[in-house]
Amino acid sequence: MDIGNRLGHLSYSTLVHPGDNWAQIRESIHKYLPEVKKRVSPNAPFGVSIRLAAATAAELVSNSKERDDIKRFFKENDLYVYTANAFVYGSFKNTLVKEQVYEPDWHSEERLQYTKNVADILADLAPAGVAPSIQTAPLAFRPKVKTPEYLATMTRNLLRMVAHLADLESRTGRRVTLAIEPEPACYLETTDDVVTYFQEHLYSGAAARQLAEISGMPVSEAIGALRRYVGIVYDICHQAVEYEDIRASLNRLVDAGVPIFKLQEASAVRVAEVTQEVVDGLKKFADTIYLTQTTEKKDGKITQYLNLEDAFKAWEKDPGPREWRIHFHVPVFLEELGLLGTTRFAIEDALALHRELPLSTHLEIETYTWDVLPNHLKTGDIVDYVSRELDWVKSKLFD
Numbered sequence: 381m382d383i384g385n386r387l388g389h390l391s392y393s394t395l396v397h398p399g400d401n402w403a404q405i406r407e408s409i410h411k412y413l414p415e416v417k418k419r420v421s422p423n424a425p426f427g428v429s430i431r432l433a434a435a436t437a438a439e440l441v442s443n444s445k446e447r448d449d450i451k452r453f454f455k456e457n458d459l460y461v462y463t464a465n466a467f468v469y470g471s472f473k474n475t476l477v478k479e480q481v482y483e484p485d486w487h488s489e490e491r492l493q494y495t496k497n498v499a500d501i502l503a504d505l506a507p508a509g510v511a512p513s514i515q516t517a518p519l520a521f522r523p524k525v526k527t528p529e530y531l532a533t534m535t536r537n538l539l540r541m542v543a544h545l546a547d548l549e550s551r552t553g554r555r556v557t558l559a560i561e562p563e564p565a566c567y568l569e570t571t572d573d574v575v576t577y578f579q580e581h582l583y584s585g586a587a588a589r590q591l592a593e594i595s596g597m598p599v600s601e602a603i604g605a606l607r608r609y610v611g612i613v614y615d616i617c618h619q620a621v622e623y624e625d626i627r628a629s630l631n632r633l634v635d636a637g638v639p640i641f642k643l644q645e646a647s648a649v650r651v652a653e654v655t656q657e658v659v660d661g662l663k664k665f666a667d668t669i670y671l672t673q674t675t676e677k678k679d680g681k682i683t684q685y686l687n688l689e690d691a692f693k694a695w696e697k698d699p700g701p702r703e704w705r706i707h708f709h710v711p712v713f714l715e716e717l718g719l720l721g722t723t724r725f726a727i728e729d730a731l732a733l734h735r736e737l738p739l740s741t742h743l744e745i746e747t748y749t750w751d752v753l754p755n756h757l758k759t760g761d762i763v764d765y766v767s768r769e770l771d772w773v774k775s776k777l778f779d
Contacts (some may be wrong), residue, residue, distance in 0.1 A: 383774060391770075393429045416770075425505050426459050428461045430505075431468070433468060433471075434497075439502050463515065466494065466515060472726035487533050496541065518561055519566065525567045534567075545605075559642050560611075562615070564622060571624055609638075626726045630663040641740060649717065652702070654701070661720065669706070674705070691706075712727055728776060
């Protein structure tokens with residue numbers, strides 16, 4: 381929904397629903413979105429963040445009838461698409477995901493073609509006046525980027541994607557943007573990583589020349605196109621896990637001229653003081669199909685672990701005072717989870733700044749873990765959950 385006051389469109393990520401193929405996502409859209417709209421936007425159009433896996437995108441891009449059917453459904457139910465999740469290439473539910481969630485990465489032709497398909501679909505589905513964004517992976521899982529050549533190939537593929545987006549707008553009049561999402565343990569992880577990469581690679585003269593060669597546009601236009609079509613998703617949870625000062629981080633991106641195409645409201649688990657009781661309670665969170673990147677602050681030193689189990693081992697070997705922040709998305713309206721806390725404060729900081737200085741036209745809540753949350757946190761159905769989250773975010777923007 382367009383929440384007004386230049387604060388942008390707000391919805392929730394349909395990544396929370398079954399959606400590994402088109403049949404699943406179509407069923408989820410029909411089943412859940414009208415119900416959520418009734419709760420949170422009964423008298424105004426409601427925005428849709430659509431999950432499009434590679435198989436779904438390949439099917440829809442070549443099937444105009446299916447696209448027409450979903451457009452008809454959106455129109456009949458006063459819904460509209462404004463953003464898509466194209467981060468996850470394949471399966472995301474009921475299967476072990478872990479670091480495979482980043483595959484294939486931006487070094488591959490598969491990732492590029494998949495993202496082109498999503499862009500073509502969004503150009504058709506999104507209504508006039510909306511420039512939809514594509515949420516994509518943070519280039520690659522960091523351990524894979526071992527050579528300058530690997531990085532150069534990823535950058536060139538991004539430039540090829542920008543050329544496609546520019547051509548798409550030229551042909552259709554529809555602007556679609558690419559939003560890269562930094563995440564712990566990935567090549568783009570911290571705000572410093574993002575600023576360095578954009579300034580030294582994407583915004584370089586060499587990148588503008590390459591884009592001009594790929595697209596046929598003059599270098600002067602290539603320079604503008606790089607800033608017009610590629611930016612980031614700022615997932616507040618991810619940067620909170622990195623112990624970043626959220627307000628300072630967002631202002632640094634603004635100062636560096638890096639577009640925030642989507643501001644994503646998500647909250648992580650925070651353990652202010654690790655104890656054996658807390659460790660025992662956390663084991664239910666560790667039993668998950670997703671990565672649980674954990675950042676530890678101990679004696680002023682930051683240590684990162686790929687999964688909670690790695691942090692447990694470090695604790696068992698050397699117990700003592702420390703804080704943990706864990707990449708496990710939890711309900712944004714919760715400040716605490718029994719013995720555990722959350723990084724809800726980071727969302728509040730980001731929304732306070734957004735209210736003062738609108739940072740993005742796309743806002744989205746991404747709590748995709750409802751199905752794998754411990755049972756004591758499941759107190760309703762998915763419509764209840766996402767409606768409550770949307771109401772909470774709106775309250776922070778307008779109170």
